[in-house]
Amino acid sequence: MMTTTTNGNNVAAEESPRSPLWRLLIGLGALIVAMAALGAVTGIVVAGLEDGFESATFALLAGALLVGGVALFATYRLHRAARQEDPSERSRKVNRIMLWSCALGAGLGLLLAAGTFGSEQPFAAFSNEPLPGWVAALVIAIWLVAVPAFTWWWMRTVDEHELRAYNLGGLTGLHLYFFTTPAWWLGWRGGFLPEPDHMLTFCAVTLVWCAGWLWCRFR
Amino acid sequence: MNNRLKVLRAERNWSQAELAMNLDVSRQAVNAIETGKHDPSLPLAFRIARLFEQPIEEIFDDQQA
Numbered sequence: 482m483m484t485t486t487t488n489g490n491n492v493a494a495e496e497s498p499r500s501p502l503w504r505l506l507i508g509l510g511a512l513i514v515a516m517a518a519l520g521a522v523t524g525i526v527v528a529g530l531e532d533g534f535e536s537a538t539f540a541l542l543a544g545a546l547l548v549g550g551v552a553l554f555a556t557y558r559l560h561r562a563a564r565q566e567d568p569s570e571r572s573r574k575v576n577r578i579m580l581w582s583c584a585l586g587a588g589l590g591l592l593l594a595a596g597t598f599g600s601e602q603p604f605a606a607f608s609n610e611p612l613p614g615w616v617a618a619l620v621i622a623i624w625l626v627a628v629p630a631f632t633w634w635w636m637r638t639v640d641e642h643e644l645r646a647y648n649l650g651g652l653t654g655l656h657l658y659f660f661t662t663p664a665w666w667l668g669w670r671g672g673f674l675p676e677p678d679h680m681l682t683f684c685a686v687t688l689v690w691c692a693g694w695l696w697c698r699f700r
Numbered sequence: 701m702n703n704r705l706k707v708l709r710a711e712r713n714w715s716q717a718e719l720a721m722n723l724d725v726s727r728q729a730v731n732a733i734e735t736g737k738h739d740p741s742l743p744l745a746f747r748i749a750r751l752f753e754q755p756i757e758e759i760f761d762d763q764q765a
Contacts (some may be wrong), residue, residue: 504745569720569721569723569725569726570719571722571724571725571726572723572726572727575726640725640726640729640735641725641729641730641740641741642723642725642726642728642729642732642738643726643729645738698728699728700737
C-alpha cells in the first residue's frame, strides 16, 4: 500500500534500499559515457583538422555530441532526483565534497594522461611507464596534500552510518592487502608467481574498499 | 536491535527523507536504522528520542524477539 506524505513523497517507493545504489551506478555509468563522448568529440575534431572534414566526420561528430548530451542530461536528472530525496544539509555538504573529489580525481587523471601523451601503450597513464619528473612531482603533491585534506573534510561531514560503511569497506580492503601481498611476495620468491605489482594491489584494495563501502551504505 | 522508528514516523506522516532532514542524517541512514541494519550511536539515539518526545527505551528495544 502506498502512503503519501506531507510533501507529496511516496513512502512505499522510497523505502526500497536498492534504488539509490542503482541510481548511483547508473549515474556513474552516464558520467563515464559523457566523458567518453567528450573524448570522442575531441578525437573526431583533431582527425577532421588533420585530414579534412567530410560528411562522415560531421555525422560522427553529431552522434558523439548526441550521446554525450543525453548522458549529461541523464546525470543531471539523477543528481536532481537525489537532491530531492535526501534534502538534509549534511547530505548536501557531502554531495558537494564528493563532486569536488571527482573533479580532483579527473584532474589527477588528466595530469597522468598528459604525462604519457603520445605513448603507444594502451592505458599508459595507469601503466608502469616512466613519467616526466614534473608530472610525477605534481601528482604526488596533490595525492599527499589535497586528497588527505578532502578525506578529512569528508569524514568530518558524513553521518555515522556512512562513516561506518566507509570503515567497514576500508577494513575489508586492509584484510585483502594483509593476506594477498605476503602470499604474492612469497610466491614470487618461490619462483612460481610474477614479481608483485604494487599498483595492481593498490587497485584491488581500492576496488574492494569501495565495493564494501557502497554495499554497506546502500544494502 | 528492534525499534519503533518506522511506526513513529508513520504516525507523524513523515517520509524517510523528512525524518532524515530532522535528524541531519542521510535517508539511507534512516532506512538502515528502521530495518535494523544499523544501530544508532547514543548521541543519535538521544536525538531521535528528543524528536519524538519519548524515552529511548520506548523507541529502541535490546531484547531479541
